[in-house]
Amino acid sequence: MLHYFVGNLGHFFVITSFVSGLIASFAYWRATVLPELTLKHSWTFNGRVSFVIHAAAVVGVIATLFTIIYKHYFEYHYAYSHSSRHLPGQYMISCFWEGQEGSFLLWMFWHAVIGMFLIFSRQSWEAPVMTIFSLVQSFLASMILGVVIPVLELKIGSSPFVLLRDALNDPIFTLQPEFVPRDGNGLNPLLQNYWMVIHPPTLFLGFALTLVPFSFAMSGLWLRKYSEWIRPALPWTLLGGSVLGLGILMGGYWAYETLSFGGYWNWDPVENAVYVPWIVLIASLHALLIARSNPTALKLSVVLVLSVFLLILYSTFLTRSGILGDASVHSFTDLGLSGQLLIYLLFFTGAAAVLTIKRWKEMPSSEKDVGAYSREFWVFLGAATLCLMGFQVLVPTSIPVYNKLLESFGLSSNLAPPANQLEFYSRVQLWFGVVIAILSGTGQYFWWLKMDRTKLKQELLGPVLVSLVLLAVLIATTRLTQPAYMVLALAGLYVIIANGKLLYRTLKANPGLSGGGIAHVGMGLMLIGLLYSSGYSRVVSLNNTGLLYNREMGTEFNRDNLLLFVNEPRTMGGYEIEFLGERLEPRHKPGFIKRNEVEPTGDPFKVVAKKNIEYKGKPLFAERDTFEIFPENTFYEIELRKNGKAVATLFPRVQLNPGMGGILASPDIRRNLDRDLYTHVSAPMNREAEPEWSDLQEIRVHPNEKFFVNDYVAHLDEVERITELPGVRLTDDDVAVKIIVRIEAERDTYTLEPAFLIRNRVDVGRIPDESGELGVRLTLLNIRPDENEFVLGLQTRQKDWVIIKAMEKPFINILWLGTGLLTVGFLVAMTRRFREESGDASSPQSA
Amino acid sequence: MKKTHIIALLVIAAAIAIIVSTAGDASSYVSFDRAYQMASSGNRSNIHVVGELKKDPSGKITGIEEGADRLSFSFILIDDAQREQTVYYNEPMPPDFTRSEKIVVVGSFEGDRFVAGKILLKCPSKYQETKLNAGV
Numbered sequence: 001m002l003h004y005f006v007g008n009l010g011h012f013f014v015i016t017s018f019v020s021g022l023i024a025s026f027a028y029w030r031a032t033v034l035p036e037l038t039l040k041h042s043w044t045f046n047g048r049v050s051f052v053i054h055a056a057a058v059v060g061v062i063a064t065l066f067t068i069i070y071k072h073y074f075e076y077h078y079a080y081s082h083s084s085r086h087l088p089g090q091y092m093i094s095c096f097w098e099g100q101e102g103s104f105l106l107w108m109f110w111h112a113v114i115g116m117f118l119i120f121s122r123q124s125w126e127a128p129v130m131t132i133f134s135l136v137q138s139f140l141a142s143m144i145l146g147v148v149i150p151v152l153e154l155k156i157g158s159s160p161f162v163l164l165r166d167a168l169n170d171p172i173f174t175l176q177p178e179f180v181p182r183d184g185n186g187l188n189p190l191l192q193n194y195w196m197v198i199h200p201p202t203l204f205l206g207f208a209l210t211l212v213p214f215s216f217a218m219s220g221l222w223l224r225k226y227s228e229w230i231r232p233a234l235p236w237t238l239l240g241g242s243v244l245g246l247g248i249l250m251g252g253y254w255a256y257e258t259l260s261f262g263g264y265w266n267w268d269p270v271e272n273a274v275y276v277p278w279i280v281l282i283a284s285l286h287a288l289l290i291a292r293s294n295p296t297a298l299k300l301s302v303v304l305v306l307s308v309f310l311l312i313l314y315s316t317f318l319t320r321s322g323i324l325g326d327a328s329v330h331s332f333t334d335l336g337l338s339g340q341l342l343i344y345l346l347f348f349t350g351a352a353a354v355l356t357i358k359r360w361k362e363m364p365s366s367e368k369d370v371g372a373y374s375r376e377f378w379v380f381l382g383a384a385t386l387c388l389m390g391f392q393v394l395v396p397t398s399i400p401v402y403n404k405l406l407e408s409f410g411l412s413s414n415l416a417p418p419a420n421q422l423e424f425y426s427r428v429q430l431w432f433g434v435v436i437a438i439l440s441g442t443g444q445y446f447w448w449l450k451m452d453r454t455k456l457k458q459e460l461l462g463p464v465l466v467s468l469v470l471l472a473v474l475i476a477t478t479r480l481t482q483p484a485y486m487v488l489a490l491a492g493l494y495v496i497i498a499n500g501k502l503l504y505r506t507l508k509a510n511p512g513l514s515g516g517g518i519a520h521v522g523m524g525l526m527l528i529g530l531l532y533s534s535g536y537s538r539v540v541s542l543n544n545t546g547l548l549y550n551r552e553m554g555t556e557f558n559r560d561n562l563l564l565f566v567n568e569p570r571t572m573g574g575y576e577i578e579f580l581g582e583r584l585e586p587r588h589k590p591g592f593i594k595r596n597e598v599e600p601t602g603d604p605f606k607v608v609a610k611k612n613i614e615y616k617g618k619p620l621f622a623e624r625d626t627f628e629i630f631p632e633n634t635f636y637e638i639e640l641r642k643n644g645k646a647v648a649t650l651f652p653r654v655q656l657n658p659g660m661g662g663i664l665a666s667p668d669i670r671r672n673l674d675r676d677l678y679t680h681v682s683a684p685m686n687r688e689a690e691p692e693w694s695d696l697q698e699i700r701v702h703p704n705e706k707f708f709v710n711d712y713v714a715h716l717d718e719v720e721r722i723t724e725l726p727g728v729r730l731t732d733d734d735v736a737v738k739i740i741v742r743i744e745a746e747r748d749t750y751t752l753e754p755a756f757l758i759r760n761r762v763d764v765g766r767i768p769d770e771s772g773e774l775g776v777r778l779t780l781l782n783i784r785p786d787e788n789e790f791v792l793g794l795q796t797r798q799k800d801w802v803i804i805k806a807m808e809k810p811f812i813n814i815l816w817l818g819t820g821l822l823t824v825g826f827l828v829a830m831t832r833r834f835r836e837e838s839g840d841a842s843s844p845q846s847a
Numbered sequence: 848m849k850k851t852h853i854i855a856l857l858v859i860a861a862a863i864a865i866i867v868s869t870a871g872d873a874s875s876y877v878s879f880d881r882a883y884q885m886a887s888s889g890n891r892s893n894i895h896v897v898g899e900l901k902k903d904p905s906g907k908i909t910g911i912e913e914g915a916d917r918l919s920f921s922f923i924l925i926d927d928a929q930r931e932q933t934v935y936y937n938e939p940m941p942p943d944f945t946r947s948e949k950i951v952v953v954g955s956f957e958g959d960r961f962v963a964g965k966i967l968l969k970c971p972s973k974y975q976e977t978k979l980n981a982g983v
């Protein structure tokens with residue numbers, strides 16, 4: 001039985017949300033333009049009702065889609081391709097936004113929530129702002145509409161409620177239209193991470209918040225209320241800045257913890273696509289702060305505020321149209337929505353441009369020049385630097401777009417993004433960072449104090465001297481060597497000290513005003529943290545085995561990775577490092593278990609304990625217990641020692657998910673106060689390929705006799721008659737015997753149990769037993785009862801191995817601390833501006 | 848002239864400088880032949896080459912050689928102009944390397960050897976699948 005109802009209901013909600021969004025926009029438009037007060041009121045009422053219906057419909061879509069995922073209705077394509085029965089509950093939330101449709105929904109959801117705030121805060125800008133707001137919402141709703149216009153054969157939007165049989169062209173559906181797969185394809189292991197549960201909602205809330213200042217600015221232009229929109233838009237911009245910034249950083253943190261490219265930021269086009277709007281948002285924020293009291297910054301504010309939202313749309317286009325295909329490692333593939341996205345982008349860009357150009361001459365501005373000692377001058381410089389900073393990233397990120405554009409004119413272009421992205425961007429962004437730091441350290445004094453030449457000297461001499469002294473300390477105590485990095489460190493210190501000095505005064509006088517100071521100190525800390533953790537990230541897994549890996553390639557090569565065999569210690573970066581073996585993760589209990597302590601069952605999700613299993617001295621499972629594991633995950637237990645004492649045990653992870661077509665390595669991070677040690681697997685041993693065993697060597701042993709296998713001491717402990725053999729049916733005529741061989745390895749005792757079987761008195765079967773960790777396979781070749789002797793076949797191979805890479809990230813905690821302060825600063829400033837605004841009755845009608 | 852205008856002019860100048868420097872640093876997608884010409888004429892810049900792994904008639908990938916201790920490897924890539932080229936890469940083989948449909952190598956020729964500094968893999972995405980596989 002297919003569950004048609006829930007999908008139809010969902011689709012109905014989608015259509016309702018689209019239509020009610022349009023109606024809301026229309027009603028609010030009437031309410032804005034009609035002169036008569038009673039009509040205004042009734043249209044406003046209509047608009048409100050429609051928007052509330054719209055919001056309810058959006059919640060309805062989300063609820064139905066979530067039901068489909070949660071109840072495992074695999075007849076729906078969305079559930080089939082993003083979820084599976086074994087997926088832990090919390091990750092069903094991430095399933096929701098793994099697909100494009102779900103992430104559009106998430107974005108719409110935040111718009112709906114913010115829209116309700118805008119309506120119910122009863123502010124006088126409601127009608128014009130909500131006209132624009134609802135229009136954007138309808139455009140978004142059209143992305144998941146999934147409606148085909150009959151005559152034109154034009155498909156609008158991609159619905160998340162498509163049935164599997166309509167999405168996939170599989171012959172089974174012609175035979176069996178009601179066919180439902182037993183399980184789904186599962187969630188990409190990359191997204192099975194708690195950061196992926198909270199990062200997308202945060203990022204999309206940031207996206208959604210940029211629409212508010214955009215709507216206010218458009219309304220201001222539309223109604224010719226050129227300066228009145230600034231105050232209500234300001235707190236939303238601050239909130240947007242903090243949330244978007246936090247969202248981006250969570251993404252970086254997720255990458256740091258989950259991906260093994262060795263850092264939190266890679267200048268990938270997808271990352272750049274959100275970095276640019278955020279930088280411009282910060283620039284717009286500074287312009288708005290000036291524009292509140294000085295019309296000089298009005299035009300700049302309008303342009304920047306509008307650009308932020310348009311850049312968000314552009315970034316959506318870049319990441320979702322498939323245009324970045326060859327350039328980025330993680331963008332969405334095209335869902336056939338690129339045309340619609342392009343229309344969406346061009347429509348709002350066109351509308352914003354036309355309105356701005358039409359009103360440009362009318363917009364007030366100041367005839368007076370800004371003086372070099374005015375706060376405006378410094379803030380302008382800062383905003384300009386921020387814009388250039390964004391521009392430098394935007395231009396190369398858009399290279400695939402230029403190629404497409406040229407292609408559409410019949411030209412061909414083979415332009416590729418810079419070969420070394422990290423170096424290309426970092427090299428330039430570093431100097432922008434220096435300029436920003438100097439401007440914000442100095443500019444704060446112009447902001448708070450009436451400055452002149454002597455005052456400037458008097459105020460800044462202290463911070464400059466202290467920064468220089470601290471720089472000297474850093475140079476003396478850390479490896480700060482490159483001149484460019486020294487300049488950046490100095491600039492970072494300066495911004496912290498200069499702002500810190502002012503912050504101290506503000507905190508004493510009026511803590512409510514301290515938002516800017518806190519945020520700027522946070523930025524300074526971030527600069528220092530970025531400088532050290534990225535600039536001085538050091539590979540510690542340098543190869544020191546003395547082997548030249550590839551004679552032809554020179555010595556520069558092959559130094560970053562370390563090959564570790566089980567139980568063979570190496571030295572690395574001042575540590576002694578040892579690989580202890582592969583570990584599995586039980587599903588319902590914390591801890592790790594050894595692969596050789598369990599045996600598989602028919603179900604890959606379940607294993608049976610071979611003996612009592614302990615983890616860190618606590619019993620986990622008893623012998624013969626059957627329990628669940630996560631079969632995709634293998635952990636590699638690696639111990640780090642200093643002077644013979646264990647200091648850390650790392651468990652970097654490798655996930656296999658054939659359904660997703662991938663193998664994924666995630667690092668384990670050893671966190672210290674002053675540095676992180678970041679270790680990931682760069683190549684795991686291939687379990688599918690049969691390893692190469694040495695030729696069989698015969699050894700003869702007696703019970704309770706010591707012998708050597710692969711340099712380990714072994715004992716033949718016992719001989720046992722066995723009545724059952726896995727995979728073999730034994731009859732009364734069969735004789736099966738196994739011997740138990742105990743092998744003492746460096747850390748553990750292993751038992752191997754090769755078996756010997758005589759069938760119908762003539763046929764002989766030999767079932768070898770092996771241990772990859774020891775690199776040993778034993779076969780019981782023959783039994784000589786007269787001599788009480790057993791003939792064993794010994795084969796050896798390379799022991800299990802893993803290749804790892806380890807890096808040190810100094811002072812990374814300063815980066816996280818700085819981010820925290822930046823966010824706190826934004827929130828303090830936002831609280832202040834919301835308070836100011838609610839005590840203030842600026843309105844398009846009454847002003 | 849007002850200071851705001853000076854700032855505006857400076858911004859424009861900086862923007863132009865950014866565009867020019869981007870154009871200078873941008874890499875390009877080329878064939879192995881072109882890459883070889885570039886390298887032999889002294890151009891040491893890194894370029895992108897798109898290609899596929901060499902396969903034998905039965906569809907098995909051939910030509911992959913792992914270095915001693917598996918910390919580096921080389922493989923044969925056939926570019927869009929059908930030229931075969933051995934590519935050296937100084938990292939362990941990415942686990943899903945042999946599954947990729949298309950490979951972009953970023954690097955340059957050193958003598959007759961193409962040395963890749965970075966490899967981008969285009970793996971068959973689950974979004975492109977049109978057949979059922981799991982759980983049937």
